[in-house]
Amino acid sequence: MGKSRRVKTLPGNSTSDGDLDDRIDQYRQTAQEVRRDIIEMVYAAQSGHPGGSLSAVEYLLWLYNEELNVDPANPSDPDRDRLIYSKGHACPVLYALLARYDFVDCDPNEEFRRLGGELPGHSSPKVPGVEFPSGSLGQGLSYANGQAMGADFDDRDYDVYAILGDGETQEGNIWEAAMSAGEKELDVVAIVDRNKKQNDLPVAETMEIDPLAEKFEAFRWDVWEVDGHDFGEIAEAFEEINDADGPRLLIANTVKGYPIDFMEAQPNGYHAGAITDDELDEAMEELGFDPDTVEVSTK
Ligand SMILES: Cc1ncc(C[n+]2csc(CCOP(=O)(O)OP(=O)(O)O)c2C)c(N)n1
Numbered sequence: 001m002g003k004s005r006r007v008k009t010l011p012g013n014s015t016s017d018g019d020l021d022d023r024i025d026q027y028r029q030t031a032q033e034v035r036r037d038i039i040e041m042v043y044a045a046q047s048g049h050p051g052g053s054l055s056a057v058e059y060l061l062w063l064y065n066e067e068l069n070v071d072p073a074n075p076s077d078p079d080r081d082r083l084i085y086s087k088g089h090a091c092p093v094l095y096a097l098l099a100r101y102d103f104v105d106c107d108p109n110e111e112f113r114r115l116g117g118e119l120p121g122h123s124s125p126k127v128p129g130v131e132f133p134s135g136s137l138g139q140g141l142s143y144a145n146g147q148a149m150g151a152d153f154d155d156r157d158y159d160v161y162a163i164l165g166d167g168e169t170q171e172g173n174i175w176e177a178a179m180s181a182g183e184k185e186l187d188v189v190a191i192v193d194r195n196k197k198q199n200d201l202p203v204a205e206t207m208e209i210d211p212l213a214e215k216f217e218a219f220r221w222d223v224w225e226v227d228g229h230d231f232g233e234i235a236e237a238f239e240e241i242n243d244a245d246g247p248r249l250l251i252a253n254t255v256k257g258y259p260i261d262f263m264e265a266q267p268n269g270y271h272a273g274a275i276t277d278d279e280l281d282e283a284m285e286e287l288g289f290d291p292d293t294v295e296v297s298t299k
């Protein structure tokens, strides 16, 4: 595993110095802003995937601020760490972060899901800072394995992270990749967003994936499990993850649609859809923003 642990100081509102508690306070505030950005983006486009974006905010903020060695001025640097975002339908969160940290300079509220727009509805590497063309679920872990093998072939010292949906782990390709990463002891860190819901229904009612930890352990992975909305738990897990080698899985227990009540209440955690005017106001209030100060219009 590479020794690069901290992001280069990212522009915008990145934090990576100072006391851990202070950093976590800052991340908590930033998380609310990122959630506002997600809701605005999906409202403006009148389509998109807010539920699985809202569940992914904390661990992605942690990666960008604490782990990833990436540089918006040189997003194709061959030595950059690789973030393979495999659940690419839930890309509003990724775009919100890439805009915040200056990888993209367009206005996501104008470009997301527009015909010919800069930010396609599933994350695409044509967007600076996006590594992997997603949309067809199940492929990101294999791609991450390839990147980890590439680091060895090219004698490079970058780290590889893969973000998977929990419903996504129903895909057969995930298990082929899990098996080969274990057998070849590949340096891959995977995070499963265990929000327990997928596109229509809860995961358990579609096809249960538990016991997830034991399944990965059987393929020789080391596994950590945290509350995926708790920066303190994420920080502790990464202290150990960073000291380990080989394939490592972080199960991030999250809530799909968090923390917006009407989204969480849906059987699919508001997987996808067009946010109405009333829902926009309600979501902003729940996030602590005055709806009257939100300036966003639909296309
Ligand atoms: C191969 C493939 N099959 C089906 C779909 C349709 N699909 C889009 S999102 C989704 C559910 C994903 O659920 P999960 O992985 O749990 O993601 P999250 O809850 O984080 O949104 C499905 C089945 C797809 N994109 N790709």
Ligand SMILES: [Mg+2]
Pocket: 052, 165, 166, 167, 193, 194, 195, 196, 197, 198, 256
């Ligand atoms: Mg899910």
